[in-house]
Amino acid sequence: MNAAVPALVGHGLHKRFALKGTKRTVQALADVSLEIPAGTLSALVGPDGAGKTTLLRLAAGLMRADQGTLQVLGIDVAAEPQAVQGRISYMPQRFGLYEDLSVQENLDLYADLHGLAKQERAQRYARLMEMTDLGRFTARPAGKLSGGMKQKLGLACTLVRSPELLLLDEPTVGVDPLSRRELWEIVQQLVDDERLSVIVSTAYLDEAERCSQVFVLHEGRLLAQGAPQALRDRARDLCFIAKPPQGMPARTLQARLLDAPATIIDAVPQGGEVRLIRQPAAAQPALAALLDGAPCEPVPARLEDGFMVLLRVEQRPKSAAAAAAATGAAAPGDAGETVIEVKDLVRTFGDFTAVASTSFSVRRGEIFGLLGPNGAGKTTTFRMLCGLLPASSGFLQVAGVNLRHARAQARARIGYVSQKFALYGNLTVQENLEFFGGAYGLRGARLRERMQAVLEQFELRGQEQSASGLLPGGFKQRLAMATGLLHEPEILFLDEPTSGTDPLARREFWRRITALAEAGVTVIITTHFMEEAEYCDRIVIQDAGRVLAIGTPQEVRQQAGRAPDMEEAFIGIVSRARERRGGR
Template identity: 85%
Template sequence: MDAAMPALVGEGLHKGFMPKGAKRSVQAVADVSLRIPAGRLSALVGPDGSGKTTLLRLAAGLMRADSGTLQVLGIDVAADPQAVQDRISYMPQRFGLYEDLSVQENLDLYADLHGVAKDLRQARYARLMEMTDLGRFTARPAGKLSGGMKQKLGLACTLVRSPQLLLLDEPTVGVDPLSRRELWQIVQQLVDDERLSVIVSTAYLDEAERCAQVFVMHEGRLIAEGAPQAIRDNAQGLCHIAKPPPGMAARTLQARLLDAPASIIDAVPQGGDVRFIRRPDADEAALAALFDGMPVETVPARLEDGFMVLLRSKHPQPAMAAPQSSPVAAAPGAPGEVVIEVKDLVRKFGDFTAVASTSFSVRRGEIFGLLGPNGAGKTTTFRMLCGLLPASSGFLQVAGVNLRHARAQARSRVGYVSQKFALYGNLTVAENLEFFGGAYGLRGARLRERMQAVLDQFELQGQEGATSGQLPGGFKQRLAMATGLLHEPEILFLDEPTSGTDPLARREFWRRITALAEAGVTIIITTHFMEEAEYCDRIVIQDAGQLLALGTPQQVRVQAGSAPDMEQAFIGIVTQAREERART
């Protein structure tokens, strides 16, 4: 390929879809023109439903544009999609590993599918196994790998034929920070050593910061493009850090700022403080009243700050203003009362110990985070707390009920939102609410009352007749939350609820969670977004079934040598524990 030739050139691209039950088509890509350079790492970023995946599928020759022209590696995709597919590799969000096959058998299968010559395979396999650190696991079934290892195997299978262009659709969704770092090291090595052209869509703006070019999409349109610095410049001079007074949680100050759209563009907890973007035209007196004497300092803009300024120019009001009412009644019991108690909790699967002698407690109205690398045991712990999985031994009490003996009774007092959209995609929004309301024992007028309450609270009015499987990602998340809160639970379990969502949707989600905690609802959450640990009152970090850290985010950062943020604290604590295990 000519080094001067762009990896991708699109002119006036349009692609529409007619969702089931809809009266008009939705423009997934609308009049997009872009030029992506070869031999570099480029990122597509934007809110859920902005058209990133559709654009990648058009580039991969899996879809045909309704109008416009698209050239990939100098080839007209519409005229010869097979010629493009022979030269590229595409890793979709749900890459198709064969879980019953071993790591080696998956590699062999993809090599066969791509026609990789037998004499080339061994050298290529050896390099891929070295890059991904999977060489020790070639005989292990893919289904037995952790989430991060599966993603690395998916990337290895994608690269088994040495493509000229690599398309990655959110490759690190659901992957812990350590595995994310390793995946990006692999991709960067390919770009540096082989001048491979890589186009990646991502919900993580710190990942896009690594790229040479960033393309920002919104509602199917390209609204900005350039080097990361060019996107950051949109927020330059507007970014500040505020230090909450003693006794005020960072999330409380964040909520106050988000509820002041005339003065504030964005706000997010950071290292115990709150990072915010003020409006250029904000009234100084109004700003001073918001902070009421708190220390405020100016800081350089990040890519995410510039991204949020661009999105707020399209959505002038915050996605979530202060809730007018809570979607649940005030939780019974005294604030600070212990509602979850865990002592010496153990879960074994045969000879394998997934959770080893874990102990902690959670108080009413607390936001409690379970963190850990993929395969660390946090999901097993989470499922035991929900009553979905029995413990092998130990004491576990939730909402006053001993889960070793009465799991069904406890489940009636908790709500659950799973990592993957677990509602019935072929049912409408209203039908899902009716079904789950009935499962929770709600009937007649009470069911109708609760349905209306959650429809109002989660801004789903007008969507009652929409097929839930066709909803955009942000609306699916709202519907999942609405069903989990229909029966007004005391405790809400959230399993990676923001996985794959953009920063705008995450702000909306956490504004709602803050309101729930203020109403006395206890929140237990797992997440791979380390910035979200800053919303928690306390967190646990687990790895290899062992509890490595327990405390407030500040205490955990101190344990990690006063790390500046939770991501570095997490990586430091887990890495140190693994090094100590390796020495024993």
Template identity: 75%
Template sequence: MLRTEPAVNGRSLHKRFVVKASKQVVRALDGVSLDVPAGTLTALVGPDGAGKTTLLRLMAGLMRADEGELRVLGIDVSATPQAVQDRISYMPQRFGLYDDLSVQENLDLYADLHAVSAGQRRERYARLMEMTDLGRFTTRPAGKLSGGMKQKLGLACTLVRSPELLLLDEPTVGVDPLSRRELWQIVQQLVDDEKLSVIVSTAYLDEAERCSHVFVLQEGRLIAQGTPVEIQSHAQGMCFVAAPPKGEPPRLMQARLLDARQDIVDAVPQGGEVHFIRRQGADDAALGQLLAGARAEPVPPRLEDGFMMLLRAHQPAAPNVAPPAVESLAPAEGEPGEVVIEVKDLVRRFGDFVAVASTSFSVRRGEIFGLLGPNGAGKTTTFRMLCGLLPASGGQLRVAGVDLRHARAQARQRIGYVSQKFALYGNLTVRENLSFFGGAYGLRGKKLQERMDTVLRQFDLERELDAPSGQLPGGYRQRLAMATGLLHEPEILFLDEPTSGADPLARREFWRRITALAEGGTTIVITTHFMEEAEYCDRIVIQDAGKVLAIGTPREVRTQALDGEDHEKRIDMEQAFIGIVEKARKEEREKKNEKVAA
């Protein structure tokens, strides 16, 4: 039966934490009041450190508010947290699957923990296997699943019992667009069929658009709430798109617009154009110069536009980018346009399994090159071979003029690498991490200090010198990882899903810096699951099942996805990606069926 009272009711919630190293008090929640309707899909959005995870953990009874009142399903969660936990399910960002256990064994383990009876299990398992399409993989170890399948298994384990409220903390981080769509179909099905109340925190604003209600948090405060239409209305009449001059990548027009903070609120590449928000009272002549004569067409606002307007309004002094990072970049050595990565018939096998099959492409100096593909497609394996972290089983691979099949160590001196997971030493300070990794790259004395000073200035880390890196906010940890990867002035920078889980503000800042690096001649190779980020690339390759499905400029790939349809039709990169992958998979299934029939 559908509940009439709110699923969650909070009044004047405060939560503070003390940072051990500095003894500084951080206000994670600062007077938050909210009512979450029952039987609906609700989103929590906001920048890193806004308080989303803290709020979810309070709702789950894993923390207690310092002040205020919080009732979940009508229960005072501070007084009786176990009574709440018996009726809800909570999927944190790092859900605890057991890699050595099979899919079925993980499900059984969580069913045992929640005392789910044998009869309930039979009915529930059948429903979950149908929803997640994991029925074919019940004997596979969880550690051998792709990222998207792991998230679906985590969700299934969370749902082995029938909760009245489901809390999801960024469930699609690191998940490709196809798996992301499937996860959201599962969640929507639960809301529609079981009238389940679902609260989800997400860094993807297009996901929040699916929800019936959105709460916007910033620095622990609730700055707005309403339907997606109500949130996006904050940017009504201020959103435009413009096509860059012929031959200019959209990211360069976006960079000019972002730097014009007095006239522009936000700008992002989209479908070969640049989508931007103009400030009220912006100077027409100045805007005309920024657009280089391009015509700006008004477009309806998106939820992300309303979100950005709200953040800027509540933080008017915050810059879009850190100017020193753009101004102080040194140009990379070498001839512009020369080939610095050459891949021919690259193969990687793991036993009988072919992870990468006869892949060929090249990357030029100063190019931003994107490796895209679903989870388990082979792009991470390709990426690791390019970095010299994994030997190839066959084919030719040259990086920075070095044959990686014979001299991987030599090539690594000329490349920088930023991993998907924060790979620096969390107990060391910013200064200590830079000094340690600078020494590992062979930098000493005055040269090391000069490079440390430069990257600290470039990434605006000077005020964080003595802060333990593990206690930095997510955006600053990413800056430190980038600074460390660039200490030795590499010719090529490899970035493995560097913005996974980052909010739109952090992503804009990151790409402004990457644009500046590419303009200085640094070659960038990047993997990402944010398809809007493919629009920043000069060229991209889409892989699936170890094979190359598409390669070319973003425009060429979108044209391939249209496959003879009206080429004037506007599609974004996510639509193109899904279309190309689904078509290739359909063709592969048809080939297998023909072989079976023969």
């Protein structure tokens, strides 16, 4: 490809969508203009509904803009979509792997679809298998691969022919940190070795930091563009690390800071401390009063810091205390009481052991994290704890109920929010709340009272008659949380609830979770965002069905050789365990 021809040039792009079943439209893109050079790695970032996927689908020739012009590899994509499609590869969020076919059969199928000549395949397949480390698994059905391996196979199928431009739509959503690092090594290798042009949308700002250019979208508009350093500079001299007083969880100090938006732009737990961004005009005495004597040191800005500064200008936060209010009645029982007890828990599927002799306990009001690579056994453990899957053997007690004998009784005292939106998309917000309230045994005035409380708590007022399936991602997450908390459960189970959400939505979500824990609700969460492990009182890391580490985040970081953060600790612990086992 001629390097002088940009990979993508857009001028004045507009795109609207009609909302199904209504006369309303949503503006997905509004007057977006951008230019992306060839041979570079560029990122599209922004909150849910920002327009990232729409822009990628326009570039792939899968839809047309309502206004404006778009050239891809020098071709007018609206006039010649097939000419563009013949030179690019596009990996959507839900890539179409055929789970009953083997790894090799999936590769062959996509090679056939792209018309790849037989004589070209052997060399291309060898290169792809080397990059993805899937060579040992060519005979394995795709459905039997872990989430990270499926994403790598999806990328390999996307690359069976050599494209000039690769479009990746959030390729690492739902992927564990180890697999995420491996996927990015593959992408970087393609850029370095083949001078491939890559445009990737991502919810991970540390991924965007690897790119040569970053484009920040918000509500369909392009807010900012440039090198990562230019965006970091927006937060220059505003970033600090504060050490909480002895005995205070980092999340408690973080909550106090977030509740003061006039002084603080952002705050997030990091390595047992709190990383914060102060408002440029905030007086030093106001910050000192919030910190209440906690030591505070300046630190260099990151891309995520600049992103948060930029978004806060666009979207002034309400006091985070408002988001945390109305959490419902405090959970009954004594603080510190054991509410979940697991001893020698085993779950087998035929001759495959998904969970092997796992033991731990969880106390009332704890936030307890279940972490592990894709396929580690944490989801199986999670489903057994929720009463959704029986254990093969071992002891499992939740809320005082033995789950091997009385799962239904325990389920009445727990709330559950699944990884994927599991409500009824064709029902309105109000109808979903009424249905799930009835399923939890709420009736009449009590149901109406609880519905009003969660509508207020999760800022769903005005959305009562909206079809749930048409809500933006952030609103869907709020509705899922609202239904899970309708009956004021003692224990709340959250299965990767923030997967694919932007940093702004994650802060809001965790402010609510912190308030629930303070009210005595016990929270069990699985997550692939390692920064979220810092909110937990204790975590367990599993792989291959076995517990590798358990303890506070600080204890686990120390076990990993005093790792600076949870991501490095996770990767170190899992990698060493796999080396001892001799691979996966």
